[in-house]
Amino acid sequence: MQKEDYLEILKSSMLESAAMFGFQDSFIFHQDYDPKHTVWIVTNWIHENGIDKLPWVAQSPDLNPIENL
Numbered sequence: 710m711q712k713e714d715y716l717e718i719l720k721s722s723m724l725e726s727a728a729m730f731g732f733q734d735s736f737i738f739h740q741d742y743d744p745k746h747t748v749w750i751v752t753n754w755i756h757e758n759g760i761d762k763l764p765w766v767a768q769s770p771d772l773n774p775i776e777n778l
Contacts, residue, residue, distance in 0.1 A: 712745040716754060739763040
């Protein structure tokens, strides 16, 4: 998937889905540090639309469930 594809998915689905579930006014978006998630066009769109993002630590061993196996 390219960054443009990811952005189009966000544009076409995110805000509509949030409204459908009653979260249009307050929700926190969660994504990891995949390069297409952090590219400036995606980050800019998220910021312009006033969407809060959950802070995420890149490659944190505490968040890796496979470490416990």
